[in-house]
Amino acid sequence: MKTALQIACKEFSDRFRSGWVIACTAVWLGAIALTSLFGLIQIGKIGWQGYERTVVSLLNLVQYLVPLLALLLGHDLVVSEREDRTIALSIASGVSRAQLLIGKFIGGCLALAFPVSLGFVIAGVVIGLGAGRSGLASFIVLAFSGLGLGVIFLALGLVVSIFCSTRVQSLVAALLVWCAAVFVFDLVALGVVVSTRTNEATKQIESVTDAMHVNAIADMHQAFESGVDNVPQAKPAATKILFWTLLANPVDLFRVINLPVTTEARVPAPVIPLAFACWIALVLSAGFWRLRRLDL
Amino acid sequence: MNSILQFKNIQKRFGSIVALNNVTLEVEQGSVLALLGPNGAGKSTLFGCLLGLIFPTSGEVLLREQDVRDSDRRSFGYVPERISLYPQRTVWENGLFFAKLRGHDKHELEKQLKRVGLYNVHDRKVSQLSKGMLQRLGLAIALCGQPKLLVLDEPFNGLDPVLLEQLQNILRAEKERGATLLISTHTISAVENLATHVAILLQGEVAATGAFAELRTRYPEQASLESIYHAIARQSRNAKPEEIAA
Numbered sequence A: 001m002k003t004a005l006q007i008a009c010k011e012f013s014d015r016f017r018s019g020w021v022i023a024c025t026a027v028w029l030g031a032i033a034l035t036s037l038f039g040l041i042q043i044g045k046i047g048w049q050g051y052e053r054t055v056v057s058l059l060n061l062v063q064y065l066v067p068l069l070a071l072l073l074g075h076d077l078v079v080s081e082r083e084d085r086t087i088a089l090s091i092a093s094g095v096s097r098a099q100l101l102i103g104k105f106i107g108g109c110l111a112l113a114f115p116v117s118l119g120f121v122i123a124g125v126v127i128g129l130g131a132g133r134s135g136l137a138s139f140i141v142l143a144f145s146g147l148g149l150g151v152i153f154l155a156l157g158l159v160v161s162i163f164c165s166t167r168v169q170s171l172v173a174a175l176l177v178w179c180a181a182v183f184v185f186d187l188v189a190l191g192v193v194v195s196t197r198t199n200e201a202t203k204q205i206e207s208v209t210d211a212m213h214v215n216a217i218a219d220m221h222q223a224f225e226s227g228v229d230n231v232p233q234a235k236p237a238a239t240k241i242l243f244w245t246l247l248a249n250p251v252d253l254f255r256v257i258n259l260p261v262t263t264e265a266r267v268p269a270p271v272i273p274l275a276f277a278c279w280i281a282l283v284l285s286a287g288f289w290r291l292r293r294l295d296l
Numbered sequence B: 001m002n003s004i005l006q007f008k009n010i011q012k013r014f015g016s017i018v019a020l021n022n023v024t025l026e027v028e029q030g031s032v033l034a035l036l037g038p039n040g041a042g043k044s045t046l047f048g049c050l051l052g053l054i055f056p057t058s059g060e061v062l063l064r065e066q067d068v069r070d071s072d073r074r075s076f077g078y079v080p081e082r083i084s085l086y087p088q089r090t091v092w093e094n095g096l097f098f099a100k101l102r103g104h105d106k107h108e109l110e111k112q113l114k115r116v117g118l119y120n121v122h123d124r125k126v127s128q129l130s131k132g133m134l135q136r137l138g139l140a141i142a143l144c145g146q147p148k149l150l151v152l153d154e155p156f157n158g159l160d161p162v163l164l165e166q167l168q169n170i171l172r173a174e175k176e177r178g179a180t181l182l183i184s185t186h187t188i189s190a191v192e193n194l195a196t197h198v199a200i201l202l203q204g205e206v207a208a209t210g211a212f213a214e215l216r217t218r219y220p221e222q223a224s225l226e227s228i229y230h231a232i233a234r235q236s237r238n239a240k241p242e243e244i245a246a
Helices: A002-017 A020-038 A051-074 A079-084 A086-092 A097-131 A136-163 A167-196 A198-211 A220-226 A236-248 A250-258 A271-291 B043-051 B071-075 B091-101 B106-115 B131-143 B161-177 B188-192 B212-218 B225-236 B241-245
Strands: B003-014 B017-028 B032-036 B058-063 B076-079 B149-153 B180-185 B197-202 B205-211
Touching (some): A002 A097, A020 A051, A020 A097, A051 A250, A079 A086, A079 A136, A086 A097, A086 B043, A097 A136, A136 A271, A167 A250, A236 A250, A250 A271, B003 B043, B017 B205, B043 B180, B091 B131, B106 B131, B197 B212, B197 B225, B205 B212, B205 B225
Parallel strands (some): B032 B197, B149 B180
Antiparallel strands (some): B003 B017, B003 B058, B197 B205
């Protein structure tokens, strides 16, 4: 573990020196502050929103930006060292491939968690001072689930970095993963629902798109105002499909955790950390499987 | 024979290319083995198998009769053919990172940097070092902790005569300390006075191996290691490796 931590510290320090951590903090802090200040500008309101409204406004930002940041961070963790041949000296110094993988992962997590957490903490304090404490719990849930989402995508980026042999390949693959998780997955899921269950399709689409984010016209703020009773309820069959769909994509899982008004297809609370942990474990296992077969 | 290291029937294929074909070698404790061969003969691949960088398709590498583990490699020193370090970090930071990976502290690094004459530039970024300085830094990292086994891949490439002599002196001192040295090189003359054993790899196969003195008696008409190497290379074009080694 000591060796893995040495690698992690070096990785974090490299990112800090390169300006990544500071730039990321600035971007993240700015995004949260602007969202909180101008999130309701379309309805003519400017000013600090409370935590609950900020969470609703931040959902899209987090689900797009955090996976992207994590993939960009993770995509060159291993491949850059392979291209530069520095990895050879580490392995020849007695570092096992498992230690290398864990060290890189922890280092990447630190480099991601630092700016994201700092952004949430500073913005959280400012929002609290400006708009009161109401809804703090939902903001904390958003912060932790956003961080969890980032860690999963960091692991995905790391695995992409292990499977690819050049930085360019890895960058392209990481962007494809992002597109697939954020856009393509939901379109395909909806397509499957529509094509296989035509009778119930309409109601299911209403249900599914409410939990996901394909439906661009879905007015989440309206849902926030009107409460659970006015949201279309799904049939049990649709609920089951939706449950598994949500587990199969961490972005959807993140969204369903944070929606102020969710569909019937809630993911039970104990399943959520388990699903996040399974995702991380599965992805890292795939990375380790590949790394232990890789000639360096 | 008191062998510290054994390569047993190592075969490595990269797709259809056979990089190593049933390579069997034994390395005696405290010896200096010069691994000679042309480009593409498989020298670096063989070192890669020892260092855990490359997985042999078949065969095994044994350290004192047992499979080499990751933790065993902490007692190895390795100087790669192309020294690749972190360019935006200083000499000291690079050295300390790799020294700590092998469980050594800053005092040991300081000692080795002084030994190779780099301590005065320890705060310089690696990107600002000359090739010779980089080579010395690689050597300093490898020497940390008095390694039992020093693996040097083409260590004499691109060195000026002064640096070459300095490196030879350091390697001689390591030999006298009792370290086992594996040196692959094209600069055959540079290892002539250092090597106790020689192995010649040609097209992924061992063309000849044995103690240097033994090779000298086998090829009495050849005056130098370089001429012995050329004689064996010429022979191997028409004969099987086993016939030469026999």
